[in-house]
Amino acid sequence: MLPENGRSAADLLAELTRLKAADLPVRGGKVTAYVYDTGRPEVHEVAAKAYMEMLEVNCLDPTAFPSIVALEKDVVGAVAAMLGGGAHTPGIFTSGGTESIILAVKAARDSADAPNPQIVVPVTAHPAFHKAAHYLGVDLVTVPVDTVTYRADPAATAAAITDRTVLVVVSAPSYPQGVIDPVEEIAALCAERGVRCHVDACVGGWLLPWLRGTGTEVPPFDLSVPGVTSISCDLHKYGYAPKGASVVLFSDEKLRRAAYFASADWPGYTIINSTVQSSKGAGPLGGAWATMQAIGAQGYRDLAAGAVAAARRLAEGVKEIPGLRVMGDPAASLVAIASDDPRLDVFVLSDKARAHGWFIQPQLSYPGIPANVHLTLTGVSLAGVDALLDVLATAAAEAVESGPAPVPEGIVELLTDLDLDTVDDKGFADLLASVGAGPSDGQPEMAVVNAIIDALPTETREALLIRFLSALYSG
Numbered sequence: 001m002l003p004e005n006g007r008s009a010a011d012l013l014a015e016l017t018r019l020k021a022a023d024l025p026v027r028g029g030k031v032t033a034y035v036y037d038t039g040r041p042e043v044h045e046v047a048a049k050a051y052m053e054m055l056e057v058n059c060l061d062p063t064a065f066p067s068i069v070a071l072e073k074d075v076v077g078a079v080a081a082m083l084g085g086g087a088h089t090p091g092i093f094t095s096g097g098t099e100s101i102i103l104a105v106k107a108a109r110d111s112a113d114a115p116n117p118q119i120v121v122p123v124t125a126h127p128a129f130h131k132a133a134h135y136l137g138v139d140l141v142t143v144p145v146d147t148v149t150y151r152a153d154p155a156a157t158a159a160a161i162t163d164r165t166v167l168v169v170v171s172a173p174s175y176p177q178g179v180i181d182p183v184e185e186i187a188a189l190c191a192e193r194g195v196r197c198h199v200d201a202c203v204g205g206w207l208l209p210w211l212r213g214t215g216t217e218v219p220p221f222d223l224s225v226p227g228v229t230s231i232s233c234d235l236h237k238y239g240y241a242p243k244g245a246s247v248v249l250f251s252d253e254k255l256r257r258a259a260y261f262a263s264a265d266w267p268g269y270t271i272i273n274s275t276v277q278s279s280k281g282a283g284p285l286g287g288a289w290a291t292m293q294a295i296g297a298q299g300y301r302d303l304a305a306g307a308v309a310a311a312r313r314l315a316e317g318v319k320e321i322p323g324l325r326v327m328g329d330p331a332a333s334l335v336a337i338a339s340d341d342p343r344l345d346v347f348v349l350s351d352k353a354r355a356h357g358w359f360i361q362p363q364l365s366y367p368g369i370p371a372n373v374h375l376t377l378t379g380v381s382l383a384g385v386d387a388l389l390d391v392l393a394t395a396a397a398e399a400v401e402s403g404p405a406p407v408p409e410g411i412v413e414l415l416t417d418l419d420l421d422t423v424d425d426k427g428f429a430d431l432l433a434s435v436g437a438g439p440s441d442g443q444p445e446m447a448v449v450n451a452i453i454d455a456l457p458t459e460t461r462e463a464l465l466i467r468f469l470s471a472l473y474s475g
């Protein structure tokens with residue numbers, strides 16, 4: 001509620017601290033998703049100061065605030081230099097991977113002459129492509145991946161391309177299993193067919209280049225590969241910048257212009273936008289620039305090597321834990337772990353690990369791919385990887401002991417047949433509680449929620465997730 005009279009700064013900050021008490025910790029490496037910690041607090045502090053310095057500058061008008069042009073050119077130039085581009089490679093600083101991807105899809109759509117544009121993506125491509133297709137009125141065609149390596153299939157991709165295809169997507173690496181798609185092969189067949197090819201290097205773009213020469217094999221994946229026409233790279237992931245920082249690069253100027261938007265069709269100020277957002281603070285740009293300058297090339301080499309060493313140690317250690325196995329051959333520092341033992345439910349394992357203070361991300365099953373848990377290791381992870389392995393071993397044993405999460409009798413049929421529009425948010429919350437999936441002790445039994453969602457078809461899953469979000473923000 002808005003107070004009648006303004007409150008003191010001390011009071012406000014104390015309230016924020018209190019509100020954050022139930023949040024996952026953003027530093028320390030025990031949360032193996034969402035957050036990227038260098039383990040160097042001084043870097044995050046300088047980023048915060050730079051963010052605040054740029055806070056009130058508005059990126060809406062680059063002619064009014066030339067500082068943002070200078071900073072953006074510097075950041076985009078640094079990314080281009082590492083991703084197969086050069087001093088003149090066109091790029092855009094965006095708020096995140098999703099926005100970079102939306103702009104890449106828009107550029108492909110607007111620069112192609114296809115009446116009913118379509119994009120072709122492997123099933124492992126990030127949902128940001130589904131979102132982009134949905135927002136931009138483009139059709140999306142998914143192509144299955146190899147069920148052993150989880151990598152995109154060039155032959156199946158080639159077969160999916162039609163006259164309507166404006167963009168083909170590959171990932172380096174894909175998020176779910178952390179493997180790199182055959183970029184060279186797929187980009188080559190795109191070039192042959194005259195179709196653009198986007199490399200989603202949102203998670204790997206600021207990690208893979210720093211691994212070259214360190215003993216980790218990095219296949220060519222960037223703009224230097226013939227046929228690649230755009231690439232996305234999130235600085236708020238392995239760039240360790242504060243959230244709101246990503247870059248999308250294009251192989252040519254014309255393509256970048258197709259990502260832009262201008263409007264003079266109203267009686268107000270002139271609109272020239274490089275991104276989806278119009279008015280926006282320059283904090284994320286200042287924060288990203290300062291983080292990159294504070295860490296430097298050698299710093300990124302060290303952080304990347306540390307994250308990969310942690311992932312290797314994790315993969316080795318998992319072999320010793322009965323019932324668990326690493327999926328595919330992780331290229332860098334994203335590791336997915338599945339269960340080989342029907343008594344060991346990975347969703348229960350995730351809850352057990354959480355009770356021991358670690359957050360390990362559950363991933364639902366998908367046709368041909370079993371349910372699993374995902375770990376994103378970062379610069380801070382190496383120091384804690386032995387503790388992580390201990391927790392995984394303990395949580396796995398506890399999960400076997402307590403057995404798989406129970407899917408309540410009849411719930412799958414009930415939810416599949418239910419017309420969700422007839423249920424209000426309160427009714428939905430009651431429904432969740434009635435199946436034991438409501439909040440208990442303040443923390444919902446996520447294993448039960450995940451087990452139920454996992455048993456449902458995709459469309460029902462999505463409808464339920466929307467209701468879950470809506471219920472979360474109601475009442």
Ligand SMILES: *Cc1c(COP(=O)(O)O)cnc(C)c1O
Nearest residue numbers: 096097098126128175200202203
């Ligand atoms: C994180 C990620 C995205 C989306 O990025 P956001 O910054 O969360 O919008 C896209 N692709 C891949 C491979 C990612 O890992």
